[in-house]
Amino acid sequence: MSTLEEKTIHSEEIFSGKVISLHLYDVELPNGKQSKREIIKHPGAVAILALTPENKIIMVEQYRKALERAIVEIPAGKLEKGEDPSECALRELEEETGYVCENLELLTSFYTSPGFADELVYVYLAKGLTKKENSRALDEDEFVKLEELTLSEALQYIKEQKIYDAKTIYAVQYLQLQEALNKK
Known part of the structure; x- marks a missing residue:
């Protein structure tokens, strides 16, 4: 496991379209603090x-x-x-x-x-x-x-x-x- 890894606490799909979907992640940072990540999922x-x-x-x-x-x-x-x-x-x-x-x-x-x-x-x-x-x-x-x-x-x-x-x-x-x- 990388010391830079962000651990997912919670994820939610907030949009699903024809080409992409948008997910909101709550993550735990390497220093123990929490943050949010907005990630676009694409099929490639x-x-x-x-x-x-x-x-x-x-x-x-x-x-x-x-x-x-x-x-x-x-x-x-x-x-x-x-x-x-x-x-x-x-x-x-x-x-x-x-x-x-x-x-x-x-x-x-x-x-x-x-x-x-x-x-x-x-x-x-x-x-x-x-x-x-x-x-x-x-x-x-x-x-x-x-x-x-x-x-x-x-x-x-x-x-x-x-x-x-x-x-x-x-x-x-x-x-x-x-x-x-x-x-x-």
Whole structure:
């Protein structure tokens, strides 16, 4: 047991929505005092760094209500209950972009905001892309515009804050690092 652990005294779900639930925890701190924690529970998600044979990155532009603006992102989506992350990645890639892939490799996973949420995102690299004629449809409340960017264009989008989310910045920097290592 860690000396930094916070012991849960009581927990209560105060909101349950379509994507998240919000829980209020009463905790005992390592020094014996008590505090409250508001924690968002999330089923997890996947994000896909999809590369064309020309080494362009498949991106989607999507309006994000939380930001009150559209941003450009790598395709991503929420895990369904009990869904394998790699299956979710294949489904989301096809739904959002119309592409299927021959090769899917897990690059990493990370917690998005561990101070208040348990969302874990799995980031995959997809290669060997083929555009599918009759691909899966987007969710009924989802609207995206497809973009294909070179690495330099993606880096410029980051500077211009058109790309402004952690998963996409991670993916672009991963490619930038791979390119630098391949030049050695």
